[in-house]
Every structure is written in structure tokens, then in C-alpha cells.
């Protein structure tokens with residue numbers, strides 16, 4: 001059984017299906033279970049049709065598979081709370097537990113852990129695991145493209161500071177194993193619906209707030225605004241990066257109202273600790289330059305909290321900008 005975090009992104013699904021395709025080639029019987037649905041722009045991955053999505057009607061089936069699994073491979077998350085209801089099932093399961101991940105603060109639930117916060121993506125670690133097992137020859141086009149997708153998106157298209165020499169070496173290998181980098185990029189990035197583009201236009205022209213003195217820019221979207229453009233899961237994906245792309249901005253935020261409070265995404269440049277703000281003030285965490293959380297407040301209250309927090313970081317916000 002292979003599982004990954006809620007609302008799987010390309011690294012989550014790519015590592016899951018990359019490992020699944022590899023293990024099937026090794027003769028294993030594999031079932032991938034995701035804690036929730038994921039965006040349609042990931043459906044091209046080989047093995048997508050066989051993924052079991054946890055839900056009310058699949059709960060029993062998930063429970064049985066998890067109970068019977070000899071090996072449970074958990075990918076791209078470090079705490080069992082990241083897989084919602086599946087967390088308890090995995091915790092109670094008797095099979096051998098594997099965790100492969102690059103997030104901070106791992107919980108100690110696995111029997112074997114391949115954990116490296118210096119890795120750009122879980123897919124990078126999966127590639128290294130396959131290599132360490134002496135199975136590089138088994139990496140085919142399908143496996144290579146799953147893994148490539150995760151590395152591509154977790155490095156922001158090979159632009160973030162986590163894009164190391166090793167990242168380029170790994171993706172070069174994946175291309176040599178058949179990954180069509182241009183196709184993967186097109187599948188993942190060039191999938192805008194007209195509504196999504198119009199929503200982006202609205203968000204940029206009407207919603208974006210810039211605090212030039214503080215070197216901060218952010219969006220604060222209400223449920224009404226999100227519904228107006230029939231925003232689906234994933235439709236605000238990448239939005240926060242537009243705020244970070246503004247000249248002179250050190251920290252960018254996206255505040256999204258939902259049925260259970262406000263979802264917060266933070267992005268930063270350089271050494272500015274977005275994860276510290278996410279952890280201290282928004283019940284979240286993540287990487288230094290990309291973090292998130294959720295808080296049970298109104299949208300206005302969440303934004304006010306964010307603004308009040310910035311005072312303590314004034315010097316750091318300025319300093320990271322100066323270093324550029």
C-alpha cells in the first residue's frame with residue numbers, strides 16, 4: 001500500500017505512482033490510496049486509473065487494504081495528521097512502515113525512513129532509493145515521467161533555491177530514461193481553463209494587496225470571490241507566486257476563506273522563514289520558502305493577525321531583500 005498527503009500535488013502523486021510502477025515491475029502487488037481527490041492535470045500519470053481515493057464509500061475498502069498490506073509506503077509527508085482519517089488506519093496497521101519525505105519535523109511512525117530536508121522533492125529521494133536498490137535499469141518512461149513531474153513542481157520549474165546540482169543531475173537521468181520533459185511540463189502547467197485565467201485576472205487586479213514598506217504582498221479571497229469564478233481545488237495553485245514575483249517583495253501570502261476557517265499559504269525568498277510564521281501563528285509549517293497553515297478566524301481577522309506579525313520581522317524582511 002502506498003499513500004501520500006491530502007490534496008496530492010505532483011510530488012505526492014508522482015512519487016506514489018513512480019514507486020507503484022517500479023514496485024509492480026519488481027513483481028509486487030501495489031495499491032495506491034490518496035486521502036482526497038487531486039487535480040485533473042495529474043491524471044496523465046501511468047497508474048492513475050488504479051488509484052483508490054478515500055471517501056465515505058471507499059472507507060471500508062481502504063481499511064481492508066491497509067490492514068492486509070505487508071508494506072505501507074508513506075510519501076511526501078512527515079506527520080500522520082497529513083493523511084486525515086487514513087492516519088489512524090496506518091498507525092494501527094501491522095505491516096512494515098516506510099516513510100520517504102523531505103518535510104521538517106518528522107513524526108516517528110515508520111520502521112524505515114528515508115528522510116532528507118535537503119532534497120527538493122520526495123520524487124528525488126524515490127529516484128535515489130531505486131538507484132540504491134540497484135534498479136536504475138528498471139526506470140522506464142512512465143516511472144521517469146512521474147518522478148520528473150514531482151521534481152519539476154517542487155522546485156517551481158527549477159527556479160527555487162532548492163534546485164541543486166543533484167536535482168539537475170537526477171532530472172538529466174530521468175530524461176535519459178525516457179521522460180519527455182516538455183510533455184510533462186505542458187500537462188502540468190498549460191492546463192488553464194478560461195475561468196481560471198479570468199479568476200487570476202480578477203485576483204491580480206482587484207484583490208492583490210501590496211505593502212511596499214514591509215516588502216510583503218498578499219491575496220485575501222472570500223468564499224464569494226472563489227465561488228464567483230467556480231474555483232475548484234487547485235485553482236488557486238500558484239497564485240501566491242504572483243505576489244512573490246513583484247519586485248522588492250520578500251514575503252507573499254494567500255489567505256483563502258473556507259468552511260473551516262482560513263487557509264494560509266506563505267512564500268518567501270532567501271533565508272526568510274515563512275515556515276516559522278506558519279507554525280507560530282497559523283497552526284501550520286512547511287519549508288523555509290514555502291509554508292502553509294489554517295486558522296479558525298474570519299478572513300479579516302486572519303489578515304489582521306498576519307499584518308500584526310510582520311512588525312516583529314521588519315528587519316528580516318528588509319535584509320533578505322537587500323541581499324538580492
Ligand SMILES: [Mn+2]
Nearest residue numbers: 011076121122
Ligand atoms: Mn514534496
